[in-house]
Amino acid sequence: MQYVVHAYDYTDEQALDRRMSARPSHLDAVRKLKADGHFITGGALLDDDGRMIGSMVLVDFESxxxxxxxxxxxPYVTGRVWETINVNPFRAVVL
Incomplete structure (x- = not known):
């Protein structure tokens, strides 16, 4: 089953610092997701000025x-980077 995850960062003054501190560990975790066949695509959500304000991840899990x-x-959850996480089942269109 595929899922789309929209995760929005905290907005306090230390939020970006926490994101940048947790980023290497988060990317390592994403690399493992990819190696295990769970990661499809993802990246940072940006505001109008190009600042990171969250993430979008498309993943595939059995349950x-x-x-x-x-x-x-x-690490973005355990490191208090993502405050609000929305998960929805996803089905890609096949053309």
Whole structure:
């Protein structure tokens, strides 16, 4: 099952510093997701000035439980980078 994740960062003064501190660990986790066949695509959500304000990730897991296990252990969650996380099932169009 594919899922699209929209995760929005905290907006306090230290939010960007936390994001940048957790970023190397987060990217390592994404590399593992990709190697395990779960990561499809993703990247940073930007504001009008090009500043990172969150993330979008498209993933594939066998169950929502696996998805939640990944989310709860991602460095952007454990490092208090993502404040609001919206997850929706996703189905890609085949043309």
């Amino acid at each position: 929502e439980e696996q998805l939640q296990q990944w989310l709860q252990n991602d």
